[in-house]
Amino acid sequence: SQQGEEDPQALSIQEGENATMNCSYKTSINNLQWYRQNSGRGLVHLILIRSNEREKHSGRLRVTLDTSKKSSSLLITASRAADTASYFCATDRSGGYNKLIFGAGTRLAVHP
């Protein structure tokens, strides 16, 4: 069963705009991670936020975590065409073994 559900399923924006993707999950977690997958390729780790953290930044990425609502959001600022990809949230309940449960992903298309 999928732990996470992502919203929206697909997002289409223009270059320079911000993109926000949301993730909800069902059970308590140790951490939540976001990954990017370019078409036909493997996943690339973007950012990890621990259950005791509320917000984290990495370059143009901003992740928030609300454990009371069991939800997270990924914001990509000033989007570029190269950001076109699928984005997945994944939760880890394994306490260090990084056994991930993935959501179904958001397909982001950034148009020049």
Add this chain to the structure above:
Amino acid sequence: NAGVTQTPKFRVLKTGQSMTLLCAQDMNHEYMYWYRQDPGMGLRLIHYSVGEGTTAKGEVPDGYNVSRLKKQNFLLGLESAAPSQTSVYFCASSWEGDVRLAGGSNFGPGTRLTVL
């Protein structure tokens, strides 16, 4: 460093045939994983290993077996392939310090398997 590599990249099987997917990593990672990805879905964990000689079941282990005889390799076997096993298979690895240092898993490029 090659990172995580997977062999083969593509394979077509007939129902009932067997095959082995090979995953190799050159980062000296303790943990390795096999996931499958079906259309429109996220990845689901099949089996994983926390060290050489160890394996454990993940979310969807039925119909698969694994072995980790060497730290750098993790093999996924299908003894009698079924059409329901048509999927893209991803191998991943991580080290025990990854989560502590806010890192994540390193994924291979995937193996696209079709079972007719």
